[in-house]
Amino acid sequence: MSSVTLRKVVKRYGQVEVVHGIDLSVEEGEFVVLLGPSGCGKTTTLRMVAGLEDISAGQLEIAGRVVNDVAPKDRQIAMVFQNYALYPHMTVRQNMEFALKPQKLAANEVSARIAEAARILGLEPLLARKPAQLSGGQRQRVAMARAMVRTPKVFLFDEPLSNLDAKLRTQVRVEIAKLHRRLGTTVLYVTHDQVEAMTLADKIVIMKDGHIEQVGSPEEVFAKPRNLFVATFIGSPAMNLLPAKVAVVNGAPVLVANGFRLAAPPSIVSALDPGASVTLGIRPSDIRVDEAGDYEAVVEVDEYLGTEVLLNLRAGNHELVAQVPAAARPAPDRQSVRIGFDAARLHVFDTQSGEAIR
Amino acid sequence: MSHTANRDRRIAAVFLIPAIVVLFATTIYPMLYALWLSFRNYDLAKPFIPRIFVGLANYAEVLTSKAFFHALITTFKLMAMTLSAQLVLGVGIALLVSQKLPGMALARTLLLIPMMISPVIVGLVWLFLYFPELGYLNYFLGLVGIGPVPWISSTQWALTAIAIGDIWQWTPFIMMGTAAALQSLSPEPYEAARIDGNSRWDVFRYVTLPQLKPVLVSLLFLRAIDAFKIYDIIFVLTKGGPADATEVISLYIYRQSFTFWRMGVGAAASFVSLIIISVLITLFFKQMQRGQAARAR
Numbered sequence: 310m311s312s313v314t315l316r317k318v319v320k321r322y323g324q325v326e327v328v329h330g331i332d333l334s335v336e337e338g339e340f341v342v343l344l345g346p347s348g349c350g351k352t353t354t355l356r357m358v359a360g361l362e363d364i365s366a367g368q369l370e371i372a373g374r375v376v377n378d379v380a381p382k383d384r385q386i387a388m389v390f391q392n393y394a395l396y397p398h399m400t401v402r403q404n405m406e407f408a409l410k411p412q413k414l415a416a417n418e419v420s421a422r423i424a425e426a427a428r429i430l431g432l433e434p435l436l437a438r439k440p441a442q443l444s445g446g447q448r449q450r451v452a453m454a455r456a457m458v459r460t461p462k463v464f465l466f467d468e469p470l471s472n473l474d475a476k477l478r479t480q481v482r483v484e485i486a487k488l489h490r491r492l493g494t495t496v497l498y499v500t501h502d503q504v505e506a507m508t509l510a511d512k513i514v515i516m517k518d519g520h521i522e523q524v525g526s527p528e529e530v531f532a533k534p535r536n537l538f539v540a541t542f543i544g545s546p547a548m549n550l551l552p553a554k555v556a557v558v559n560g561a562p563v564l565v566a567n568g569f570r571l572a573a574p575p576s577i578v579s580a581l582d583p584g585a586s587v588t589l590g591i592r593p594s595d596i597r598v599d600e601a602g603d604y605e606a607v608v609e610v611d612e613y614l615g616t617e618v619l620l621n622l623r624a625g626n627h628e629l630v631a632q633v634p635a636a637a638r639p640a641p642d643r644q645s646v647r648i649g650f651d652a653a654r655l656h657v658f659d660t661q662s663g664e665a666i667r
Numbered sequence: 668m669s670h671t672a673n674r675d676r677r678i679a680a681v682f683l684i685p686a687i688v689v690l691f692a693t694t695i696y697p698m699l700y701a702l703w704l705s706f707r708n709y710d711l712a713k714p715f716i717p718r719i720f721v722g723l724a725n726y727a728e729v730l731t732s733k734a735f736f737h738a739l740i741t742t743f744k745l746m747a748m749t750l751s752a753q754l755v756l757g758v759g760i761a762l763l764v765s766q767k768l769p770g771m772a773l774a775r776t777l778l779l780i781p782m783m784i785s786p787v788i789v790g791l792v793w794l795f796l797y798f799p800e801l802g803y804l805n806y807f808l809g810l811v812g813i814g815p816v817p818w819i820s821s822t823q824w825a826l827t828a829i830a831i832g833d834i835w836q837w838t839p840f841i842m843m844g845t846a847a848a849l850q851s852l853s854p855e856p857y858e859a860a861r862i863d864g865n866s867r868w869d870v871f872r873y874v875t876l877p878q879l880k881p882v883l884v885s886l887l888f889l890r891a892i893d894a895f896k897i898y899d900i901i902f903v904l905t906k907g908g909p910a911d912a913t914e915v916i917s918l919y920i921y922r923q924s925f926t927f928w929r930m931g932v933g934a935a936a937s938f939v940s941l942i943i944i945s946v947l948i949t950l951f952f953k954q955m956q957r958g959q960a961a962r963a964r
């Protein structure tokens with residue numbers, strides 16, 4: 310049974326439609342991340358699930374029940390906000406108690422749940438403090454504890470890490486992953502950070518301008534991007550794109566890109582129309598840099614990152630970024646290298662529609 | 668360098684002189700004169716008799732006078748009535764006009780009008796409303812079968828009548844301050860409470876009110892100082908009467924000085940009330956600081 314289901318869900322503000330009928334299903338226990346650039350409607354979607362925004366059209370189900378007109382408190386959800394949304398004048402313990410108050414639990418149950426959450430999130434020494442006396446990471450852990458004590462069916466997170474510095478972000482990210490593993494509760498998580506999405510998600514939902522572009526596991530969206538937007542949005546450094554034409558040589562299609570002549574990936578040979586304009590996508594890590602390479606390229610800048618090196622290359626008219634292990638770094642004075650491509654690892658997109666050719 | 672600094676300071680002093688002169692002429696001189704008077708026997712009815720020094724006699728008289736203590740108690744009674752009503756109404760209206768509903772911005776502006784009217788005019792307005800037979804208030808009360816209420820002509824009602832006028836005028840002050848404070852509260856905790864299902868009352872009681880408290884305390888404090896000095900509206904409505912039912916401190920002082928012409932006693936009463944209010948202010952700030960320290964802990 311799926312835990313959260315959106316069917317053709319639309320959000321309009323007055324005349325302006327910002328979410329255009331999205332379909333999405335979140336399975337029980339799944340960690341689903343909504344990922345997309347700023348303003349694409351992630352927060353709006355999450356807030357519709359929470360019940361903080363009305364749904365203009367479509368249907369929302371939580372745990373098998375249509376909840377379009379159900380008040381937030383009756384949706385069995387808990388939300389963790391970007392800026393924590395803690396009650397500033399209450400201690401950590403009081404924050405959790407207040408969240409539990411509507412459930413009218415016995416006092417010993419309340420303290421048991423608070424003790425459990427505090428133990429799991431390492432808040433025991435902080436229970437008597439107020440939010441102002443906590444660091445950002447601690448505040449976010451309190452916000453999670455406050456959501457957790459309510460034992461919701463679904464956790465909603467809206468960019469919970471974006472107010473934290475880079476190091477803390479990594480730490481809290483691991484905390485969230487651990488928490489999910491431990492509780493097994495369904496999570497719907499919004500972020501614009503692809504690293505968060507890739508590391509946390511069972512399933513990534515990539516959004517753009519109020520549409521869903523692709524839904525898939527981190528491996529899928531990375532290895533098989535459905536269109537140019539997903540291809541360039543996922544992966545860092547970004548995928549190299551080269552305009553190309555489909556030519557036929559000896560009866561086999563060849564991708565010709567201004568100086569490069571690349572064999573087409575075997576799996577899509579039948580889908581290529583001779584003469585069509587396509588866009589080639591090559592991940593920086595898929596560019597081979599070795600003596601056996603077919604093409605010559607000039608290293609314009611190399612960026613050393615410790616375990617790997619980014620080579621900014623110029624090959625003919627093309628500017629490419631290649632990512633190689635630091636051990637394989639060409640000697641610094643080496644201006645010219647040879648590069649090669651693996652046909653099976655090429656991504657080919659229809660230039661007109663931006664869709665991947667499969 | 669110190670040369671220019673000195674010159675700057677001298678120029679600054681020159682610019683300050685007019686302000687200092689005005690300040691001295693309008694506040695410090697009258698105050699010192701009143702202080703001087705409070706130790707003298709000065710009868711305005713017999714202005715040519717020398718103002719002889721009488722030591723603390725005026726103060727002794729004030730502090731042992733039944734009328735003075737009656738006035739003090741009346742002042743505090745009135746203060747209790749007006750401040751509690753202004754607090755409840757002001758916060759209530761502020762919560763109302765802070766809703767995102769059509770017309771609320773206009774309502775907020777219109778509700779400020781009473782505060783901008785001079786208290787004497789407010790007194791006159793209410794005088795008309797309270798008119799025993801012709802006043803609107805009794806007319807409307809009559810429609811629902813109440814009254815007529817002898818608003819300002821009975822010792823039983825007069826203080827309430829004055830309180831109503833003051834509440835009408837100054838509730839907007841609390842409302843305005845509270846509405847501004849409400850606007851500065853961050854919205855997310857309210858969304859969290861909505862999701863968690865906390866009742867509206869609990870949210871008000873445990874989320875809004877504690878966050879408003881510092882502002883409310885300051886607003887009430889300002890109102891209290893004003894209420895201690897209340898004068899104009901009473902002068903217009905009842906002149907302290909009937910009998911002494913609405914004689915607050917400032918009217919007591921007025922009566923001593925300008926009805927009985929006993930300027931020395933009036934001045935002494937002024938200083939006694941100044942001391943009372945200063946003590947109250949000091950206690951209040953001590954309390955506030957203690958509260959803040961407790962909150963920080």
Ligand SMILES: Nc1ncnc2c1ncn2[C@@H]1O[C@H](COP(=O)(O)OP(=O)(O)OP(=O)(O)O)[C@@H](O)[C@H]1O
Nearest residue numbers: 322325327345346347348349350351352353354501
């Ligand atoms: N209250 C509102 N009234 C009108 N338009 C709104 C409102 N809230 C959001 N929008 C619009 O809806 C679109 C989606 O906003 P949303 O906040 O969901 O984006 P987001 O994906 O969360 O972006 P970010 O990563 O910046 O948080 C934006 O174009 C925004 O301008």
Ligand SMILES: [Mg+2]
Nearest residue numbers: 351352353468
């Ligand atoms: Mg957002």
